[in-house]
Amino acid sequence: MQFASANSTERTCKLSRRKFGQLAAAAAVGTAAESSMPLGAAAESDAKPFSDAVDHPISAAVIGCGGIATHHARVNFAPWFQIDALCDVDRRRAEMYRAVAPDAKTVCSDYRELLERDDIEAFFVCTPDHWHTKVTIDAMRHGKNVYCEKPLTFSVDEGRVVRQVANETGRVLQVGTQQRSDPKFQTAVALARSGRLGDVKRVTVAIGGGPSGGPFETADVPDGLDWDRWLGQAPMTDYLAQRCHGSFRWWCEYSGGKLTDWGAHHVDIALWALGWDAEKSIEIEVLDVVHPVAMKDGWPTDRQSFNTANRFTVRCVLPGDVELIIRDNAADLGFDNGILFECERGRFFVNRNRLAGKPIEDLRRIPLTSQERTGIGLGNEAVSHMENFYRSCHGHAVPISDFESHIRHLNVCHVANIGLRLGENLRWSAAEARIANHPQANDFLVRPQRSGFEVV
Template sequence: MKATRRDFIKTSLGTAAAIGFPTIVPATVFGQKAPSERINIGAIGVGRISRGHDLPAIFKYDGARVIAVCDLDATRAELGKQFVTDAYTKKLGKPYDAVTVYHNFHELLANKEIDAVVISTPDHQHAIVAAAAVRAGKDVYLQKPASLTIAEGRYLSNAVQATGRILQIGSQQRSWKQFHRACELVRNGRIGEIKHVEIGLPGDPSGGDPTPMPIPQGFNYDAWLGSTPVVPYTVDRVMPPKGFDRPGWLRIEQFGAGMITGWGAHHVDTAHWGMNTEYTGPVEIWGTAEFPKTGLWNVHGKFLTHARYANGITMDISGDFPNGIKWYGTEGWIFVTRDEMTTPTAGAGQPAKIEPLMASNPKILDSVIGPNEIHLETSSEHHANWLDCVRSRKQPLAPIEIGHRACSTCLLHHIAMKTNRHLHWDPERERFNNDKEANAMLSRSQRSPYTFEQSSWI
């Protein structure tokens, strides 16, 4: 890292009060390039998403090094250290022993050798950890969704803008070719004027055992609950004590809204990119949903929600649509999804792969975007885009305000599910019109000391 950027970090607005000591990494660890020429990264949360997605992506780039890991589970933290150590030992062809382990993310943030952090925690921790990070002068790669509530998302976006930090939301579909291509075609009118959008999401099962269990040794469960209320520990409420299978917290409203934000944050962001509504949201939202009546897992089940934007475009979101985004225009439609998506074959019961990019007329997909038309920003890989922007100080492909607007739109659909009535939203004020009950759902009280205002804990 260059001295000018180090000076910028020192003058950033706000620092997190924390206890900890910096880790000095010898230049010999990195070969010919000194640490000052690299981006030193701390990984906060080293579970399923970190190991399967975020850390392997960072490992690919010589201009960055993961030098610290942090997790509230002592076993996972040590496994995270080993995961990083093994990856760099293999990559460098010699032993790598430069990873410091933390169990309090504020201590990691106090390490002045760390330039940036990758936050891969459960959803309810995203905004609070990220806000502390930018105040500590760190750039951030933040897993989606941006926040647990709309109020938290607004708080985080304001904090990022006030500190001048680079924050990339993990909306990696923006860096996938078919999503970029689909949005560019839609934005350039290849299907005419956009009238309607359908978004299909996967579902979550009900169930889960609520029976209280002893808290595993070495796991700071109180800090894991964070700002949310104290409830008894059970494996199905948290994550598997061994392995990195999909955790139960994803299916509990205390920690997130379910698939409406889990996958919805990706697909709504893509829809907004094509609709050119990335910095706003709908003005009307309504719909219905089924919620489990028994068991621990209580996020939405089958649902259908609707929205209308100020420009007249309508949006439907449901688990009954194919997983992906479909724009309908006056002259056709375009559908996009991920490469690995499948759907049951009628009658056979065998999964069939969905084409990742389709159109009402296949010729649409071959259309050439002219030099004077709209050319959306491109990225070869989402983490690479973030690292490039950490160096250049340019805005990344998925900056916080865009991530907040995608997340807040998903949360609006969730509030419509919960209230079961037609809601009117003001995207400028970020308030419902004349609806006290719905406005009360824009925020949640935060349990001390895990709040935005309280800067450290032990």
């Protein structure tokens, strides 16, 4: 079985009301695989109608004015959110962002200037990964609802802090894992959990490999960039253009590479479909790993080159001997990005471009029932990821990408990454939030933090 591959460049899906109407119409005649189940985020019967959202957008600030923030401003924010403030430690990027957010009245380089603003109700955290948790918890502690891009956390311990602050403050926290609002992925999850195909035995997730690059030359810090603040919690180091902005993800000081990039999406969907019990342990076996630089005790030996893994295969064994395979690609299975579910009575595939396999074709003849559709905690009304956040801010539902499940699933990616860095097999005890078989590996659950930038 050959499967079409997804574009390796991450895109944010906007599923408009018009598009959902088209899917619903297609479902009536059974012409689209995903249309057999146009699910959406949970919404109660008294949810605000679309016209109210147009009339009353929520005032928000954008923290981090790079590519994903620009995409949101162009196609996702309106009519739900009015962007009134912009912040980026690179002043040039914040000023350039005015082209897509011309109504923003405030531009600054330190988000703390916006925390006390009562007129700003929500924060969109679109910074590099290593700043996500710090900005998110500060915003929640100042009464803001938060939409944070994935990955929400940089380490397992940061997940503990986020949980504590979110529960203490009662703020709405939506994660930008927008695949949860995509009918294709929702159909895959509901089918896997329906029991129609028997038990799921194996899920293979292909997320692409990271690049090699370097050694890069140090340079002067560009005018307008606060390099010290960009680094934040990460160690002080000389400026390299390749450490910053578009290529930060390939440095373990700022990100988890592909494991917390595409892994934060596809592993999330896989574990959502499996209904993973967080109280159980997971065996994580490193079958293959190649880093672009030599590693010693889990740390890169070259400070001038990309250092996150660029080839890997990880086998995770969940309770019931269910296998979750996380790979850079699955070319031998016919795809390089996506999720393959193998069940007792059939298999099927999903990525952002395609939902395929005989069990999907069978849905045209015997659609999923209402009970099977709502069995994963979703209502029958399909809404976009951004509208879901808007509704959640108005108290109508827990966000579809809730922080609890996101942290639980992302921790598997974090621990798998630790295994890759050490080249060791690990036993992750989620209930105890520790690695049971490797004392040294537990040191990586909490990252070193520079004074003044701590996540506490």
